[in-house]
Amino acid sequence: xxxxxxxxxxxxxxxxxxxxxxxxxxxxxxxxxxxxxxxxxxxxxxxxxxxxxxxxxxxxxxxxxxxxxxxxxxxxxxxxxxxxxxxxxxxxxxxxxxxxxxxxxxxxxxxxxxxxxxxxxxxxxxxxxxxxxxxxxxxxxxxxxxxxxxxxxxxxxxxxxxxxxxxxxxxxxxxxxxxxxxxxxxxxxx
Numbered sequence: 001x002x003x004x005x006x007x008x009x010x011x012x013x014x015x016x017x018x019x020x021x022x023x024x025x026x027x028x029x030x031x032x033x034x035x036x037x038x039x040x041x042x043x044x045x046x047x048x049x050x051x052x053x054x055x056x057x058x059x060x061x062x063x064x065x066x067x068x069x070x071x072x073x074x075x076x077x078x079x080x081x082x083x084x085x086x087x088x089x090x091x092x093x094x095x096x097x098x099x100x101x102x103x104x105x106x107x108x109x110x111x112x113x114x115x116x117x118x119x120x121x122x123x124x125x126x127x128x129x130x131x132x133x134x135x136x137x138x139x140x141x142x143x144x145x146x147x148x149x150x151x152x153x154x155x156x157x158x159x160x161x162x163x164x165x166x167x168x169x170x171x172x173x174x175x176x177x178x179x180x181x182x183x184x185x186x187x188x189x190x
Contacts, residue, residue, distance in 0.1 A: 011066075012065065012066065012067045012070065013045070013048055013065060013066045013067075013189065014063065014064070014065045014067075014070070014177075014189065014190035015043065015045060015048055015063070015064040015065070015187050015188070015189060015190065016061060016062075016063060016177055016179070016182065016187060016188055016189075016190050017039070017042065017043060017061070017062045017063075017064060017182075017186075017187040018059070018060060018061065018062075018179055018182040018183060018184050018185065018186050018187070019039075019054050019058075019059060019060060019061075019062045019184075020059060020129075020184040020185050021056075021057065021058075021059050021128050021129065021130075021184075022037060022056055022057075023037045023038065023039065023041070023042070023056070024036055024037065024038045024039070024056055025039065025050050025052075025053040025054050025055075025062055026038055026039060026050070027039050027040045027043075027049075028040070039062075039064075042185050042187065043064065043187055045064075047066045048064040048065055048066050049064060049065070049066070049071060050062055050063070050064050050071075051063045051064065051065055051070065051071040051072075051074035051075050051174075052074060052075040052083075052150060052174070054171055055153060057169070058169040058170070058171065059128065059168075059169065059170045059171070059184065060085075060086075060169075060170040060171035060172060060179060061171045061172060061173060061174055061177065061178065061179045061182075062171075063174050063177055063190075064187075074174060074175065075150070077148070077149040077150055080148040080149075081148070081174060081175045082146050082147070082148055082173075082174075082175060083146065083147050083148075083150065083171060083173070083174050083175075084144060084145070084146045084171070084172045084173040085144070085145045085146075085147070085155050085169060085170065085171050085172065086120070086123050086125070086142060086143075086144060086169075086170045086172050087142065087143045087144075087145055087155055087159060087166055087168070087169055087170075088122075088132060088140055088141070088142050088166070088167045088168035088169075089140060089141060089142075089143060089159050089164040089165065089166055089167060090138055090140055090164055090165045090166075090167055091138065091139060091140070091141070091163065091164045092139050092140075092141050093119065093141070093143065093162065093163075093164050097162040097163065097164060098117045098118065098119065098143075100161075100162045101115055101117035101143075101145065101158055101159070101162060102114060102115055102116065102117045105157075105158045105161045105162065106161070107151060107154070107157050107158070107161065112147075112149065112151065112154065112158060113147070113148055113149045115145055115146060115147050115148075115158070116144070116145065116146040117143060117144070117145050117146075118143065118144050119141060119142070119143055120142050120143065120144045121142065122141075122142050123142060123170075125170060126183060126184050128168060132167045132168045133167070140167055143159070144172075145158075155169055156169065177190055
């Protein structure tokens, strides 16, 4: 196994980026097809790479760094780096659904780790383009979920498993870093 490259603290670069909806968490299109929007449309800093991923349909905080060890520490679930998401869900989860999310949900035959789950008032966020679908006959609400693992599309799969599909997903924080003050497509050094 190759150890990730470590950078001396003075040369370390940590960039916080508010990934817009529809943007891929990578710098090249790869096999995604021509015309995909990637990080290269927003960030022109050599040798920084995402520490973890956000799927194309998710928005919010993406941490990038030039330090391989820090990158591994952020992305690897062994280090239990908390990641907090603001999640708009279909319907209005009751206490039983929130308790299920908190205790863990069965996905692919194994339980997720316990999460912190609570209902919150609708956050003051930017308008998403395209907007979330609205249905007059189906209410929605917002949750704050904090996870310490990162399975593929985990938040979406967890909320669906308790009967409340995700409509909008915004990662608000990763460990000590948060989106505070960053609009979609904006970045700053941490």
